[in-house]
Amino acid sequence: MISQHLSLNEFRTALMLVDKLRDSSTQRQHSRVTLLSHVLRLRTLISGGLWSDTGLASRTAEDTLGLRYENLPTLTPTATTVPPTYIDFEDRFECVMALHTLVLSIVYYAHAGISSESSARLSHLHALLDAKALECLGDGSIKVPRHYPPYSWSDFRQDRFSRRSPHTPRSYSPADLLPPWIPSYERLEA
Numbered sequence: 001m002i003s004q005h006l007s008l009n010e011f012r013t014a015l016m017l018v019d020k021l022r023d024s025s026t027q028r029q030h031s032r033v034t035l036l037s038h039v040l041r042l043r044t045l046i047s048g049g050l051w052s053d054t055g056l057a058s059r060t061a062e063d064t065l066g067l068r069y070e071n072l073p074t075l076t077p078t079a080t081t082v083p084p085t086y087i088d089f090e091d092r093f094e095c096v097m098a099l100h101t102l103v104l105s106i107v108y109y110a111h112a113g114i115s116s117e118s119s120a121r122l123s124h125l126h127a128l129l130d131a132k133a134l135e136c137l138g139d140g141s142i143k144v145p146r147h148y149p150p151y152s153w154s155d156f157r158q159d160r161f162s163r164r165s166p167h168t169p170r171s172y173s174p175a176d177l178l179p180p181w182i183p184s185y186e187r188l189e190a
Contacts, residue, residue: 011048018044032093035064039097042104051111058105065089065098069120086124088131095136099128 006014018041025033038061045054062069066087089095102125109118 006048008048011044011050014044014048015041015050035061035094035097038064039100039104042101042108046104046107051108054108055112058101058108061097061101062105065094065101067098067101067124069117069124086127088128089133089136092136092138095128095133099125099133099137102128 018037022034022037022041025031025037038057042054042057042061045051045057087098089098102121105121106118106125109115109121
C-alpha cells in the first residue's frame with residue numbers, strides 16, 4: 001500500500017537518497033550516520049508499503065545494532081524456562097535507534113504473519129521499556145556531535161530526477177532532504 005501523499009517514484013527517490021547517505025557515511029566511517037541510514041531505509045520501506053525489501057532492511061538495521069533473534073525459544077514461559085537475555089543500550093542514540101528498529105520490525109513481521117519473529121522483538125521491546133528505555137528519548141531530540149567534516153548537500157544531489165536540466169544549478173536546504181514523515185523546520189515554527 002503506497003502512501004496517499006507520495007508516489008512510488010518519490011519513495012524510490014527517497015530510498016536512493018538514503019542509500020547515498022549510507023554509502024557516504026560508510027566511506028567516511030561514521031557509524032552513527034550509517035545506523036541512522038539503515039533505520040531511515042526501514043522506515044521508508046514500511047511507509048511506502050514496499051514489503052518485499054523490508055525484511056532485509058530490518059535484518060540489516062538489527063545487525064548494525066547487534067540484535068540477534070535466532071534460536072530463541074518459542075514456548076510459553078514456565079517456571080523452568082530461562083528468559084532470553086537481551087542487549088541493553090547505554091548510549092542514548094543507539095537506544096533510540098533500537099526502539100525505532102524494534103517497533104518497525106514488529107510491524108513488518110506482524111504484517112508478514114511471522115508471529116514468532118514479531119514476538120521475539122516484542123519481548124525485547126518490552127524488556128527495554130521495563131528497563132526505562134523511554135528515558136533515553138528525553139525531549140525527543142538527539143544531538144549529533146560535529147567532530148567530523150560536515151556533509152555537503154551536493155553529496156546528495158539528484159539532478160537526473162529533477163525537472164530541471166542537469167546543467168541548471170539547484171540549491172538544497174536541509175528540509176529538502178528530510179524524509180516525508182518528518183516535518184520541515186518551517187512547518188515546526190508555524
